[in-house]
Amino acid sequence: MKALSPVDQLFLWLEKRQQPMHVAGLQLFSFPEDAGPKYVSELAQHMRDYCSPVAPFNQRLTRRLGQYYWTEDKHFDIDHHFRHEALPKPGRIRELLSLVSAEHSNLLDRERPLWEAHLIEGIRGRQFALYTKIHHSVVDGISAMRMGMRALSTDPEERELPPVWAYEPKKRSRSLPSSPVDVASSLARLGAGLSKQAATVPGLAREIYKVSQKAKKDENYVSIFQAPDTVLNQTVTGSRRFAAQSYSLSRLKVIAKAFGCTVNTVVLSMCGHALREYMISQNALPDEPLIAMVPMSLRQDDSAGGNQIGMILANLGTHICDPANRLRVVHDSVQEAKERFSQMSPEEILNFTALTMAPTGLNLLTGLAPKWRAFNVVISNVPGPKEPLYWNGAQLQGMYPVSIVLDRIALNITLTSYQDQLEFGLIACRRTLPSMQRLLDYLEQSIRELEIAAGIK
Numbered sequence: 001m002k003a004l005s006p007v008d009q010l011f012l013w014l015e016k017r018q019q020p021m022h023v024a025g026l027q028l029f030s031f032p033e034d035a036g037p038k039y040v041s042e043l044a045q046h047m048r049d050y051c052s053p054v055a056p057f058n059q060r061l062t063r064r065l066g067q068y069y070w071t072e073d074k075h076f077d078i079d080h081h082f083r084h085e086a087l088p089k090p091g092r093i094r095e096l097l098s099l100v101s102a103e104h105s106n107l108l109d110r111e112r113p114l115w116e117a118h119l120i121e122g123i124r125g126r127q128f129a130l131y132t133k134i135h136h137s138v139v140d141g142i143s144a145m146r147m148g149m150r151a152l153s154t155d156p157e158e159r160e161l162p163p164v165w166a167y168e169p170k171k172r173s174r175s176l177p178s179s180p181v182d183v184a185s186s187l188a189r190l191g192a193g194l195s196k197q198a199a200t201v202p203g204l205a206r207e208i209y210k211v212s213q214k215a216k217k218d219e220n221y222v223s224i225f226q227a228p229d230t231v232l233n234q235t236v237t238g239s240r241r242f243a244a245q246s247y248s249l250s251r252l253k254v255i256a257k258a259f260g261c262t263v264n265t266v267v268l269s270m271c272g273h274a275l276r277e278y279m280i281s282q283n284a285l286p287d288e289p290l291i292a293m294v295p296m297s298l299r300q301d302d303s304a305g306g307n308q309i310g311m312i313l314a315n316l317g318t319h320i321c322d323p324a325n326r327l328r329v330v331h332d333s334v335q336e337a338k339e340r341f342s343q344m345s346p347e348e349i350l351n352f353t354a355l356t357m358a359p360t361g362l363n364l365l366t367g368l369a370p371k372w373r374a375f376n377v378v379i380s381n382v383p384g385p386k387e388p389l390y391w392n393g394a395q396l397q398g399m400y401p402v403s404i405v406l407d408r409i410a411l412n413i414t415l416t417s418y419q420d421q422l423e424f425g426l427i428a429c430r431r432t433l434p435s436m437q438r439l440l441d442y443l444e445q446s447i448r449e450l451e452i453a454a455g456i457k
Ligand SMILES: CCCCCCCCCCCCCCCC(=O)SCCNC(=O)CCNC(=O)[C@H](O)C(C)(C)COP(=O)(O)OP(=O)(O)OC[C@H]1O[C@@H](n2cnc3c(N)ncnc32)[C@H](O)[C@@H]1OP(=O)(O)O
Pocket: 023, 024, 025, 026, 027, 132, 134, 140, 141, 142, 144, 145, 147, 148, 149, 164, 249, 253, 261, 262, 263, 264, 265, 295, 296, 297, 298, 309, 380, 381, 382, 383, 384, 399, 400, 401, 402, 403, 414, 415, 416, 417, 422
């Protein structure tokens, strides 16, 4: 048995019917030239043949004394985890997004390993898709991306590739103990981990004191109670709407260079513009800027599993009309947070994140203080592969992240990349965010605006 880390467990504690805590990737493939009519059915059979998965795909939850552990599922049933489905006609991307919206609304079964893979055929234009869903307690965006990429090849001729659940993790930071004696060693390791965490307390106290002093005079500092009350921050239902689109990464790189900022700052500015326009269209733009929670990877090794993320708060400048001024506000707030983290060790960043997010976490768990809002929206950037990839000869055309909505945080914008495409996946509560697809057009519009502001076009 292997004990889950406190961060991994958080995603289990937070889960409820209206707040599923799984994430997913939607991969779109084009058929190889020589594919016959049975190509997808044969692929499905090939995948079903891998019915003895490796960790974490063979691990289910068990709970002892309030602590969650992973343990091997002795009754693993591939037909529960792997599903072969078809879209209703006419099989447009619209039907595919509807299917993903519906699937992403369903909770994973906690009696079994927390993942499902859906192979979807019937898509117009000789395409098929793979929607792979896995609990956030098992992976973060970077580890999900690493797992997903291991199952693909740069060689279009390579065939008989095993599915993602058949690959051994490249490197594990800790081995998986399996006997009862190992439970004790797990607890000992947990204790050792806690004392390592405890060792960060003096540095952390110093940092929190410094932050509280700085916050008094630094206008770029984003406080944990600054996020305004907006239409995004209402109670959510369990039903989801998914929208996705690709944008050109090289266009963003040119903008970033022109403004002397990072690509991620350009992404956040685009989201600031899109949210501003969306809220204006709803007659609901607040006077104060929206605040985004932006995960930052703390992963230092090549390990594939679990969550290793810190979180920063970014001012999205939604109160500012001018795109260049908005970008500067975003840049300054992100820089301020990055500089703070650059003084800390990964343990200190984790603890700092836990402390600053505690009021939000407590509220998510209890619903007692809905005004304790640290952020309005989650915006997560998970860089992906640069080279063209293939799966049994089928070329990967696009890969869209599908993340989580939280109670009173009804929208999550996660993006990944593939070759020169930035792949945005927007997931929202269906009831809270009508016409969410408009955000995709506003994102495109914001690229043009930034290009004009930078004198590029
Ligand atoms: C088993 C499952 C199978 C599934 C198969 C499919 C998997 C599909 C994954 C789905 C996954 C959903 C699951 C979400 C669940 C969470 O979202 S969990 C949270 C995950 N998020 C993270 O961990 C955050 C990771 N990101 C970061 O740490 C940083 O923000 C970033 C993205 C590195 C940006 O940092 P920054 O310091 O502001 O720097 P920036 O200059 O923007 O970027 C650094 C470099 O990367 C480049 N860059 C920035 N963004 C990108 C980008 N998106 N792409 C490429 N390059 C980029 C920049 O151009 C720059 O390059 P150089 O100029 O150095 O050459």
